[in-house]
Amino acid sequence: xxxxxxxxxxxxxxxxxxxxxxxxxxxxxxxxxxxxxxxxxxxxxxxxxxxxxxxxxxxxxxxxxxxxxxxxxxxxxxxxxxxxxxxxxxxxxxxxxxxxxxxxxxxxxxxxxxxxxxxxxxxxxxxxxxxxxxxxxxxxxxxxxxxxxxxxxxxxxxxxxxxxxxxxxxxxxxxxxxxxxxxxxxxxxxxxxxxxxxxxxxxxxxxxxxxxxxxxxxxxxxxxxxxxxxxxxxxxxxxxxxxxxxxxxxxxxxxxxxxxxxxxxxxxxxxxxxxxxxxxxxxxxxxxxxxxxxxxxxxxxxxxxxxxxxxxxxxxxxxxxxxxx
Numbered sequence: 001x002x003x004x005x006x007x008x009x010x011x012x013x014x015x016x017x018x019x020x021x022x023x024x025x026x027x028x029x030x031x032x033x034x035x036x037x038x039x040x041x042x043x044x045x046x047x048x049x050x051x052x053x054x055x056x057x058x059x060x061x062x063x064x065x066x067x068x069x070x071x072x073x074x075x076x077x078x079x080x081x082x083x084x085x086x087x088x089x090x091x092x093x094x095x096x097x098x099x100x101x102x103x104x105x106x107x108x109x110x111x112x113x114x115x116x117x118x119x120x121x122x123x124x125x126x127x128x129x130x131x132x133x134x135x136x137x138x139x140x141x142x143x144x145x146x147x148x149x150x151x152x153x154x155x156x157x158x159x160x161x162x163x164x165x166x167x168x169x170x171x172x173x174x175x176x177x178x179x180x181x182x183x184x185x186x187x188x189x190x191x192x193x194x195x196x197x198x199x200x201x202x203x204x205x206x207x208x209x210x211x212x213x214x215x216x217x218x219x220x221x222x223x224x225x226x227x228x229x230x231x232x233x234x235x236x237x238x239x240x241x242x243x244x245x246x247x248x249x250x251x252x253x254x255x256x257x258x259x260x261x262x263x264x265x266x267x268x269x270x271x272x273x274x275x276x277x278x279x280x281x282x283x284x285x286x287x288x289x290x291x292x293x294x295x296x297x298x299x300x301x302x303x304x305x306x307x308x309x310x311x312x313x314x315x316x317x318x319x320x321x322x323x324x325x
Contacts, residue, residue: 030090030266034065037093037256040079042072045189046127046210050254051095053286054124057277058270066093075099075164075324077107084117088261090270094118096255101309102164105317106324115310119262120303122274123255123295125287128226129170130212131241134200135222142225142244145204149180157183158204159193161211163325167193169313170206170227170250172320177245186325197221208252209234209291226291227251234291253295253309255302271299 035058039051048070055066071079076099086092100114131142137156139145149156160168163186175182185202187193190211197205198220205212206227213234215221225241226232227250241248256274258267277283278296287294295302316322 028265030269031062031064033091034067035091035093036067036069037095038069038071038079038083039095040071040073040076040097040099042189043068043070044191046208046252047076047095047097047254049210049290050124053283054095054256054274054277057280057283058273061273061276062269068095075103075106075162077103077110080114080118081110081112083257084112084114084259086259088119088259088263090258090262090266092259093121093270094257096120096257096306098166098252098254098309099164101306102166102169102313102317104310105314106164106322115303115307117260118257119260119267120299120306121256121258121267122271122299123253123297123302123305124274124278125290125292126228126251126253126295127290127292128209128228128232128251129166129206130209130216130223130235130238131170131174131225131227132197132205132207132212132216132221132223134197134203135219136200137203137222139224140222142239142241145224146178146180146244149178149182153181154183156204157185157202158206159197159202160184160186160206161190161193162186162188164317164322166250166252167206167208168322169316171204172322173248173250173316174206174241174245176316176320177248206250213291228293230293232291232293233288253305255295255305257302267299 037051037055039048041047051068058066071082076097083092083094139148158171190207196202216223223238225239227241229249275296278294
């Protein structure tokens with residue numbers, strides 16, 4: 001075996017130490033130029049609204065612009081892949097939507113595995129979906145809706161923001177849990193789905209609180225329940241679905257991720273500052289007004305949420321035979 005001269009070993013050790021020190025200094029100085037937050041949906045979506053809110057906070061705290069870049073397509077997969085293929089240097093982040101939990105089962109030809117290829121940074125907020133009906137539907141409670149659907153098979157349809165979105169999965173889970181058959185009508189986003197629900201073209205919706213709250217307050221839609229396990233401060237008088245359908249839970253959650261391999265120091269900085277934003281009274285008030293339930297915690301906490309939701313919705317998608325468009 002060839003013996004390596006001692007001076008080369010010392011030089012190599014010194015080089016490794018220098019690289020580590022440089023990396024640490026680089027991470028400590030982060031960020032030194034603008035950061036982009038990729039959103040996998042169009043401007044005005046819930047993901048986009050939350051990304052801009054958190055981006056503004058991070059810009060103020062870290063002294064560099066955090067710029068939103070909308071990359072819609074394939075249920076958020078275009079945006080996710082853009083981030084995953086970017087350099088793991090902290091300058092390309094992803095505003096994680098709940099769609100990532102469904103996409104692993106919906107799309108068979110993905111070029112990435114989100115759990116493997118993305119590094120969780122921080123959870124931001126959990127937003128209830130709202131089980132709501134057009135006011136022309138003669139029901140005011142969840143039990144009344146179930147009874148009406150059973151005695152009038154085929155009479156009710158529910159709108160969603162698209163196949164595999166949380167508004168779709170929430171409706172499918174409701175069908176499965178109650179034994180009814182609300183017919184699914186997919187749209188291209190919350191906007192057109194809500195428009196047809198208000199117009200009475202469809203009768204039932206499971207849209208996010210963010211998309212629903214204004215219409216509910218204007219009495220254009222009748223809320224029957226929220227889909228989280230606890231009631232929402234934004235609609236405190238509205239019960240949860242689980243109060244009538246034990247164990248039911250379906251909610252939209254959002255957070256931040258980076259490409260796998262992003263330095264832990266940078267992830268730590270972003271996690272700390274995001275949590276500080278969630279504790280800020282002004283930011284907290286805005287999120288709460290949107291119906292949000294804060295998800296402050298560690299990167300590991302957010303990673304567990306992603307993994308748990310991916311398993312849950314993957315099982316439903318497979319059992320219901322849901323296919324991507």
